[in-house]
Amino acid sequence: MPSGIVTLLTDFGTADAYVGVVKGVILGINPAARVIDLTHAVPPQCVAVGALLLRAAVGFFPPGTVHVAVIDPGVGSTRRPILIETDGGVLVGPDNGVLTAAADALGRRAVRCLEKTGWFRRPVSQTFHGRDVFAPVAAHLSRGVPPSQFGSAGGGVVECRLPVPRWSDAAAALTGEVVHVDHFGNLLTNIDAAALERFRGSRVSVSIAGRRVVGPVSAYSAVAEGDALAIMGSWGMLEVAIRNGSAATMFAARAGTPVTVAAAET
Amino acid sequence: MPSGIVTLLTDFGTADAYVGVVKGVILGINPAARVIDLTHAVPPQCVAVGALLLRAAVGFFPPGTVHVAVIDPGVGSTRRPILIETDGGVLVGPDNGVLTAAADALGRRAVRCLEKTGWFRRPVSQTFHGRDVFAPVAAHLSRGVPPSQFGSAGGGVVECRLPVPRWSDAAAALTGEVVHVDHFGNLLTNIDAAALERFRGSRVSVSIAGRRVVGPVSAYSAVAEGDALAIMGSWGMLEVAIRNGSAATMFAARAGTPVTVAAAET
Amino acid sequence: MPSGIVTLLTDFGTADAYVGVVKGVILGINPAARVIDLTHAVPPQCVAVGALLLRAAVGFFPPGTVHVAVIDPGVGSTRRPILIETDGGVLVGPDNGVLTAAADALGRRAVRCLEKTGWFRRPVSQTFHGRDVFAPVAAHLSRGVPPSQFGSAGGGVVECRLPVPRWSDAAAALTGEVVHVDHFGNLLTNIDAAALERFRGSRVSVSIAGRRVVGPVSAYSAVAEGDALAIMGSWGMLEVAIRNGSAATMFAARAGTPVTVAAAET
Numbered sequence: 179m180p181s182g183i184v185t186l187l188t189d190f191g192t193a194d195a196y197v198g199v200v201k202g203v204i205l206g207i208n209p210a211a212r213v214i215d216l217t218h219a220v221p222p223q224c225v226a227v228g229a230l231l232l233r234a235a236v237g238f239f240p241p242g243t244v245h246v247a248v249i250d251p252g253v254g255s256t257r258r259p260i261l262i263e264t265d266g267g268v269l270v271g272p273d274n275g276v277l278t279a280a281a282d283a284l285g286r287r288a289v290r291c292l293e294k295t296g297w298f299r300r301p302v303s304q305t306f307h308g309r310d311v312f313a314p315v316a317a318h319l320s321r322g323v324p325p326s327q328f329g330s331a332g333g334g335v336v337e338c339r340l341p342v343p344r345w346s347d348a349a350a351a352l353t354g355e356v357v358h359v360d361h362f363g364n365l366l367t368n369i370d371a372a373a374l375e376r377f378r379g380s381r382v383s384v385s386i387a388g389r390r391v392v393g394p395v396s397a398y399s400a401v402a403e404g405d406a407l408a409i410m411g412s413w414g415m416l417e418v419a420i421r422n423g424s425a426a427t428m429f430a431a432r433a434g435t436p437v438t439v440a441a442a443e444t
Numbered sequence: 445m446p447s448g449i450v451t452l453l454t455d456f457g458t459a460d461a462y463v464g465v466v467k468g469v470i471l472g473i474n475p476a477a478r479v480i481d482l483t484h485a486v487p488p489q490c491v492a493v494g495a496l497l498l499r500a501a502v503g504f505f506p507p508g509t510v511h512v513a514v515i516d517p518g519v520g521s522t523r524r525p526i527l528i529e530t531d532g533g534v535l536v537g538p539d540n541g542v543l544t545a546a547a548d549a550l551g552r553r554a555v556r557c558l559e560k561t562g563w564f565r566r567p568v569s570q571t572f573h574g575r576d577v578f579a580p581v582a583a584h585l586s587r588g589v590p591p592s593q594f595g596s597a598g599g600g601v602v603e604c605r606l607p608v609p610r611w612s613d614a615a616a617a618l619t620g621e622v623v624h625v626d627h628f629g630n631l632l633t634n635i636d637a638a639a640l641e642r643f644r645g646s647r648v649s650v651s652i653a654g655r656r657v658v659g660p661v662s663a664y665s666a667v668a669e670g671d672a673l674a675i676m677g678s679w680g681m682l683e684v685a686i687r688n689g690s691a692a693t694m695f696a697a698r699a700g701t702p703v704t705v706a707a708a709e710t
Numbered sequence: 711m712p713s714g715i716v717t718l719l720t721d722f723g724t725a726d727a728y729v730g731v732v733k734g735v736i737l738g739i740n741p742a743a744r745v746i747d748l749t750h751a752v753p754p755q756c757v758a759v760g761a762l763l764l765r766a767a768v769g770f771f772p773p774g775t776v777h778v779a780v781i782d783p784g785v786g787s788t789r790r791p792i793l794i795e796t797d798g799g800v801l802v803g804p805d806n807g808v809l810t811a812a813a814d815a816l817g818r819r820a821v822r823c824l825e826k827t828g829w830f831r832r833p834v835s836q837t838f839h840g841r842d843v844f845a846p847v848a849a850h851l852s853r854g855v856p857p858s859q860f861g862s863a864g865g866g867v868v869e870c871r872l873p874v875p876r877w878s879d880a881a882a883a884l885t886g887e888v889v890h891v892d893h894f895g896n897l898l899t900n901i902d903a904a905a906l907e908r909f910r911g912s913r914v915s916v917s918i919a920g921r922r923v924v925g926p927v928s929a930y931s932a933v934a935e936g937d938a939l940a941i942m943g944s945w946g947m948l949e950v951a952i953r954n955g956s957a958a959t960m961f962a963a964r965a966g967t968p969v970t971v972a973a974a975e976t
Contacts, residue, residue, distance in 0.1 A: 202771035219458060
């Protein structure tokens with residue numbers, strides 16, 4: 179059962195009318211669709227950032243939502259347009275890895291190549307499949323056209339390999355990394371609650387850029403304004419933050435900066 | 445009677461998917477809600493800017509609208525989550541002053557602490573009450589759940605004290621200040637039409653940064669391109685502007701810069 | 711038959727709540743309206759940029775859509791507020807040229823001055839006709855009020871003169887120009903497919919800033935990453951782009967930079 183919601187995640191920016199045009203195409207096909215912007219500020223062609231943000235967001239939408247992600251450096255080449263059926267909705271976009279992490283988060287079922295070109299907008303441009311391919315497919319899905327109508331299942335899919343934290347030899351320390359810097363300058367890592375569970379019974383220390391930060395704490399207010407802390411964030415991942423400040427600035431950190439959790443010595 | 449509209453005003457930015465996720469939570473509870481962005485570009489943790497923009501905006505929405513404002517430096521601390529009932533709708537957010545000026549603009553009735561945690565999304569994160577507390581409460585309000593269901597009325601509330609203009613001893617001059625610099629570089633002050641009425645019968649002069657500007661005029665076109673002017677703006681407040689230019693740049697002005705109105709000597 | 715969709719294209723930015731307030735006014739009049747942002751990032755007062763983006767976008771919306779464009783340096787002056795009826799919908803905005811190119815793209819029928827001020831929001835401010843004039847008119851149009859109710863047809867209209875490419879004397883080369891730099895740094899020109907048809911039978915070469923680029927190609931992937939190319943873009947206009955890069959940066963190009971197409975010598 180479709181929820182009637184279509185989400186959009188792109189690298190289109192909002193200065194041109196590209197996003198508006200995608201919505202126009204969707205509403206032309208399904209006037210009742212509810213189109214929600216996830217973000218259009220993924221850095222151009224950065225599939226990994228798009229994959230990460232999409233994975234973080236999809237779980238907060240009702241079942242039956244259609245999620246469209248267009249980070250598409252291969253537009254017009256032989257990269258396939260696909261959809262992925264999941265327990266929580268349908269993902270639509272290019273077969274370059276932008277969809278797979280989110281698909282796993284929602285419970286991946288089947289991948290279909292969008293072979294049935296009759297659903298596309300005509301003519302299909304060489305440069306804007308968000309408008310001509312993905313928007314119309316999403317709109318029809320949101321009206322209840324079954325995924326099977328768009329193409330056959332099977333075949334390989336390009337997976338997105340997001341970085342995984344590494345344990346030290348004696349499993350005394352876990353080193354992950356910053357995977358996203360948010361608008362506030364918070365540093366979102368790839369260390370999740372399950373990994374921290376391995377330290378159960380011990381106090382842990384968190385360090386970044388050679389400096390130890392307080393925590394994990396249970397609220398920003400556990401430290402003074404301007405002080406650094408670690409906290410389990412809203413994605414379910416450990417974050418390094420500054421109370422009312424930017425950790426990205428303080429630690430000169432960015433995606434890839436290592437973050438280490440260890441059993442505390444004191 | 446709810447209008448079915450929910451507005452959002454935050455400091456989340458739009459580069460991450462935070463705003464989209466809030467909308468997903470709202471639509472999961474009330475699929476018919478109309479969610480309208482006021483702005484997500486409030487500077488991080490700047491409660492006063494959020495309060496000012498919210499106050500300026502709420503009067504243009506239909507009665508029964510739910511306004512959510514999440515400028516929330518105290519998230520996860522002991523600051524209370526509240527709603528404020530008004531003649532024009534319900535305001536939802538943290539008890540830190542971001543809601544009170546808008547509440548007064550709409551006709552404040554009652555403040556309720558959001559004590560009934562059964563309405564919240566589970567689990568409630570430590571860092572994102574916009575998603576887990578305020579979005580679900582707003583969604584239920586927009587469906588017609590009465591405010592009284594969310595908690596009891598009464599108790600103090602943190603007020604937002606916005607700056608007030610000062611009269612000179614002889615009431616010959618009124619000195620206010622810039623309270624907001626808008627996208628065009630227009631300088632919005634805290635001097636309203638009622639204050640200007642006190643000069644009725646006299647021509648007035650407006651000055652900023654030691655320089656007198658033309659006006660108040662009735663249209664930007666009253667001066668040449670690039671010239672400065674004062675005009676009664678769309679918020680009902682005196683503004684200093686440059687015709688087709690940026691007054692913020694020309695006067696190196698920002699929030700707090702004094703603006704004086706005096707009876708004109710000529 | 712109205713589609714119920716209202717699009718907005720402005721220079722308001724999204725940092726203030728101006729756009730949200732326009733939507734509040736629209737939904738107060740037509741609670742069922744679907745309001746779609748085209749863009750709010752037109753540079754302040756740049757009517758030509760607004761005209762260009764509006765023209766590019768309107769064709770992708772269902773018939774019966776109301777398009778509102780508020781790039782309005784003359785707000786409060788004697789410039790007229792107008793609507794333009796077209797085969798594809800109704801355009802609403804100031805009479806300064808922002809609407810006319812889009813009107814021609816949709817099939818222009820009639821221009822009406824918005825004389826019937828009873829439709830406006832009261833009081834009409836001196837500086838924000840987007841909120842007080844254009845939003846209410848658009849909302850009523852989207853509910854099915856016929857355009858004729860807002861004012862009489864006829865009279866002149868300010869046309870937007872967009873730059874036109876020029877043929878060399880022997881019609882061996884066509885020199886157009888960059889008319890828009892998009893979010894990716896792609897350079898959108900005013901050379902369309904019909905103009906390129908004139909070279910039919912010959913291979914053509916495309917040059918910008920004294921340098922020849924590959925193409926027109928049929929996909930970005932026709933060149934190596936970081937290489938320049940020309941391609942027929944999604945607006946139906948020739949574009950100069952860099953595969954996974956910014957042509958604006960590489961060629962130090964901006965609106966007005968010449969682009970030449972010539973019969974290839976080799």
